Amino acid sequence: MTASGGEAFLFWTLAPLMVLAASGLLVVRKAVHAAICVMFVMVGLAILYVAQEAPFLGVVQVVVYTGAVMMLFLFVLMLVGVDSADSLTETIRGQRWIGLLLGAGLAAVLLTVIGRATFRPAVGLADANAVSNPVALARVLFEHYVVAMQVVGVLLVTAALAALVLTHRRRLGPRLTQRAVATARVAALAQGRPLTPLPAPGVYAQNNAMDTPALGPDGRPLEHSVPRVLRIRGQERSATxxxxxxxxxxxxxxxxxxxxxxxxxxxxxxxxxxxxxxxxxxxxx
Amino acid sequence: MQTLALAPWLVATPSLGAAILLLAGRRTDRWGHWVGVLASAATFVVGLVMLLDMFGMAPEERVAHHTVGTWVDAGALHVDLGFQIDPLSMTFVMLVTFVGTLIHVYSVAYMSHDLDRRRFFAYLNLFVAAMLLLVLADSYLVLFVGWEGVGLASFLLIGFWDHERVNAVAGKKAFVMNRVGDMGLLVAMMLMLATFGAVDFETVIGASAQGAPGASQAVMIAIGLMLLLAACGKSAQFPLQAWLGDAMAGPTPVSALIHAATMVTAGVYLLVRSGPVLEAAPDAQLVVAIVGAVTLLFGAIVGCAKDDIKKTLAASTMSQIGYMMLAAGLGPVGYAFAIFHLITHGFFKAGLFLGAGSVMHAMGDTVDMRRFGGLARLLPVTTITMGLGWLAILGVPPFSGFYSKDKIIEAAFMGEGWRPWVFGFAALLGAGITAYYMSRLFFMTFAGRRRWASDGPDAPHPHEAPALMVWPMIVLAVGSAGLGFALNVGDGFVHWLEPVVGHTEHHEPVLPVWLLIALTLVLVVLGAALAFRQYAMSAVPTTPPHAHALVRAARVDLHQDDVNEALVMRPGQYLTRALVYSDRTAVDAGWLGLAGGIGRFGDRLRRLQSGYVRQYAAQTLGGLAVIAVVVWLLSGQVG
Amino acid sequence: MELTNYLGLAAILFAIGSATVLLRRNSIVVFMGIELMLNATNLVLVTFARMHGDITGQLLAFFVMVVAAAEVVVGLAIIITIFRARRSASVDDVNLLQS
Structure with a gap:
């Protein structure tokens, strides 16, 4: 069975773009760009699934991968630092060549195997999908793979718990109540700390940004008006x-x-x- | 036998004495030596009671066994811790305990200035205990325990003054040479076990007495030669004689004990006890006689050249034991005489050694006879007691040696073919030489002019020894004088031993008996006269004069140490060195090289473990690619 | 068009994913490479399901997706934990496997 002309057109349009996007994973410096590349590949795959008589999987692909997994990636990237660019210079001697060689070699081997293998004539899923694809899948799933499904469910719960446990921070000091914070502020007044909330960062006529310090009444910049994270990262800018x-x-x-x-x-x-x-x-x- | 149950006490009593003295430590320093004497004397009393009991029994009932319990029960091997009480063992018990006790008493005075006197007595007791276990055992294995115990005690006593290296080396030499003999006994026991399936006297000797059915002649010869090797080691017989002279490094009472009562007599005991085994292998028996004859002459020749009073006596012991070995090698006709001579020799040699100790005591521990002379007037008791011993060893009638040694010479002349002539004349010649060197010793020490420095700070002041030393010497001198006659009345001693060694028909020697006695006496008188002329009538040089080759060789023990070194020690050292060298170069280098190679390989391999996850991933992927290629190739071939 | 073209695409995507794992140091990007490989496998499964007319292949792809979701959750949690401890998301900084 050969695919229809439309499908061929779809494939030959999408496939090069997907390979291109995937190659982006190897060359882009920023992790966010890499994530976008992967997303493109995944959406492309979803389209191909639909084209391959697997509409249910196509939808799941979009929901699970682009919707959940890649969003998780982006969240984590936010936590780790969106801007942190990855240097592409190789530090391990020879690793780049070994990696490229292995990648190319693997591709060569797989492609050769595929090219040389003889396949039986393709059957197509018209019969299997007679009752619509999701129903057919559900039948197989709940008739033959119930136990596997249960186990996978357990696995998911375990994974969720594992993520909770892994990212859990143990509280090291006593819980800070509002009262305690207020008392501490008043007590710190004697050392010249402000009693009031910290000043907001700079808001100017032509520029307002979190990274620019506000100017005090005397015209000097107030360093602590910039969020601490930016200061530590060295990303603040002075008013001048x-x-x-x-x-x-x-x-x-x-x-x-x-x-x-x-x-x-x-x-x-x-x-x-x-x-x-x-x-x-x-x-x- | 009613008193049979006392047998274990014969061994236990001196062992107990040794244990008390060794374990109680310095607390017993002040009275410990009396514990030693008491233990030895008590053993003698126990032995005496058993002996008297034995006298009251018919000769056929005198062989008895007392089993304490099972010692080894391993499959086919079953050995009891048992004692054999018979006239032979009782004879040894009496000799060992009586002479031993006298030596104990003597040592109380002799060692009075030694800080370690308690330890010395502990070792003496141990020595006596080991010797008694040796002679009372009813199997070769139990005998071996006593055998080794004697070796240990002799090692401890010869090297007693081990603060001087020479003494420690002498002790070690004795120990090592004894080990050579012990190997013989061990091999003999293994052969017995393989041949007879047992190592107790009853089985082995009983089977041998019936011609050893089921055992080939070669095995019997091997057993006999191995027993001979054992006896040579313990009794200082050729070719294992070298340790005896050096053993003089021990205190003089030890020499007396080793040479008279214990240790060197063990070899003779072993051979007499194993008589039927040797008779089953006539070739081995002949070797025994040859060894005895060679040692007899060897010791006598060495004795003629020695200036050290103790070493002369040591050479004499070697020679006298050679007589006993010769007698033991002559077969049943000689066994009783071997033991007879052993008894009388025990007395007069102990007396001679104690006398020598007395002389050394008087002369400030000098042993060089060329520095003695004219001591007769100053040490009258010592002179008389040693004189009696001297006459006894010479074989002058009616002293002890006459009865025992002449019998051996007589027995040596019995037999057929060339043997009586060779052995007989060897024994005869030995008697003459013995007369010469013993007279030389006696005259050099007691007669002539005095040759020691009479003034100066180190000048000795010869004086008679204290009573505790003198009385044992007197008792032994009386024994030397009268024991031979007493035991010989009506061939009493020979009949006494008959239940063990068996009755032998009287044979006539190849020469008439009267002629032999006359020949012996003539030779003895000639030897003594020669010595008298050389050392009593004329002046003795204080330094050894230049002499011809034989004398020079005899002075260094006929080069026995050189021979041993050249034949055994050097090749052994070269062999060891070669083995060590090959071990280092071939074996060690091989294994170390292998280990190093693995280590270097591991080092290389370690570099793969960089800790970088990406490298690990690359390795994994590489492996995967390889597997994929292989699977592909294989499927291509198969499919 | 032959259906094997899909398999070829999957092979290329898989190789690119593996090369990403080997070459990139940012652990999150490495993780994306792993996801890419999983997706490539899914494409193979779906394609084979179609070729054999057996919908079980799609089911397996479905399972792979679910398991991958769980894996992503745990993996990212681990990355965050490491980042918290070492202030770095580079896989080369985590070389404690050595000795």
Whole structure:
């Protein structure tokens, strides 16, 4: 049995894209991009499942993999740090070549085996899916694989419990109540700590971001207004840096505007002119 | 026998004495030596009671067994811890305990200045106990225990003054050479076990007496030669004689004990006890006689050249034991005389050694006879007692030696073919040489001019020994003088031993008896006269004069140590070295190389374990790829 | 079009997944590589189900998905635990397997 022309078109459209996306897994630096690549592959697979007379699995693929698994990946990436780029320079001597060789070799072996094997003529699932694919699956599942299904259920519960146990943090100190926090704040007042909540990060006319410290009444930046995590990661920016960036931008745009103005002028000189525009108009929008 | 149950006490009493002295430690230092004497004397009393009981019985009933219990019960081998009480063993019991007790008493005075006197007495008791176990045993295995005990005690006593290296080396030498003999006894026992299925006297000797049915002549010869080897080791017979001279390193009472009552007599006892075994193997018996004759002459020649009073006596012992071995090798006709001579020799040799000890005591532990001389007037009692011993060993009638030694010479002349002539003349010649060197000893020590330094800080002041030393010497001297006559009345001793060694028809020697006695006496007188002329009439040089080759060889024990070293020690050392070398180069290097190779391989392999998960994954995948390829290839071939 | 093309695609995806495991150091990306391999296997199962006309293959793929879900939960929990302890998600930093 050969697939229909439509299916062939679908395959030959999707397959190269999927291989491309999968190869992205090898080369992209950021884990988030890698996750997106994988998602693409998985959605592609879901489509292929549907094309291969397995609509139920296609749906499950989308729900379970792209919906649950890959979301979990993204959550974890958030916890670990989205921005942390992976250096692609190899540290283990020879590992890159060994890995590439093995990957290519494996592909070669598998493809050769597939190419050289003789298959019986394909049957197709038209008969099996006569009662609709989910019903057919359910029949097989609940007629022959009940015990396996139960065991898998136990496995899932165990896995959930394992995840709970593994990520559980033991409380090391006493539970901090609101009262205790208030008392501590008042007690720390004597050492010059603020009694009030910490100031919010900088909010400026042209820029408001978590990574920019607020300015105090005296015009100095308040370092502790930036969230601690950003400070530790070294991702905060000083107000002056923001300002400098602003100014560079202003200058850059001004220069660009002047350039275009000059061009326009020359144009005007040739075509007897059009009115000049003010350069700052757009950028302070 | 009513007193049979006392037999274990003969061994237990001195063992108990030794145990008390060794275990109680320094607390018994002040009175411990009397415990030793008491233990020995009590043993003698027990032995005497049993002896008197035995006298009251018919000769056929005098052989009795007393079994204490089962010792070894391993399959076919069954050995009881049993004692055999018969005239032969009782004779030895009396000799060992009587002479032993006298030596104990003597030692109380002789060792009075020694810090370790208690330990010395413990060892003496141990020695006596081991010897009694040896002679009372009713199987070769129990005998072997006593045999080894004697070896141990002699090792401890010869090396008693082990703060000096020479003494310790002498003890070790005696021990090692004895081990050679012990191997013989062990092999003999194994052969007996294989041949007769038992090692007790009753089975082995009983079977041998009936011509050893079921045993080939070769096996019997092997057993006989192995027993001879054992006897040679213990009795210092050729070729295992080298340890005896060095054994003089021990205190003099030890020498007396070793040479007179215990140790060296064990070999003779073994051969006489195993008489029927040897008779079943005439070739082995002939070897015994040859060994005896060779040792007899060997000891006599060595004795002529020695200037050390104790070593001269040691050589004399070797020679006299050679007589006994010769007698034991002559067959039933000689057994009784061997034991007879052993008894009389026990007395006069003990007396001579104690006398020598007395002389050394007087001369400040000097042993060089060339430094003695003219001691007769200063040490009258010692002179008389040693004189009696001297006459006894010479075989001058009517002293003890005459009755025992002449009988052996007589027996040596019995038989057919070349044997009586060879053995007889060897014995005869030995008697003459013995007369020469013993007279030499006597005259050099007691006669002539005094040759010791009379002034100076180290000058000796010869004086008679204390009573405790003198009285044992007197008793032994009386024994040396009269014992032979007493035992010989009506051939009493020979008949006494008949239940054990059997009755023998009287044979006539190849020469008339009167001629033999006359020849012997003439030779003895000649030897003594020669010695008198050389050492009593003329001055004795204080340093050994240059002499011809034989004398020089005799001075170094006829090069016995050189021979041993060249024949056994050196090749043994070379063999050991070669083995060690081959072990190091071949065996060790091989295994170490293998181990090192595995270690290096493991080291290489360890580098694979980098700890990087990705490398492990790569290895896993590589393995998978290999398996895939192999499966593919295989399926391609099969399919 | 032959159905074996699907198998070829699955083989290529599988090889890429394995190469990812070998080459990437970020443990999360490594984990994605493993997921990719599992998915490739699923594609094979589905394809074979179609070729043999036996729906059990799809069922097995279904089981693989469920088990993979459980595996992802536990695996990511482990990654988080390691990250908490060592402030790193690189698999090379976890080389305590050595000695």
């Amino acid at each position: 840096a923001v300002l400098a960036a602003e100014e560079t931008l202003v200058e850059h745009r001004a220069a660009a505007a002047e350039l275009s103005e000059a061009a326009e002028l020359s144009e005007t000189a040739r075509t007897a002119g059009s009115p000049a525009r003010t350069p700052g108009g757009e950028e302070h929008r």
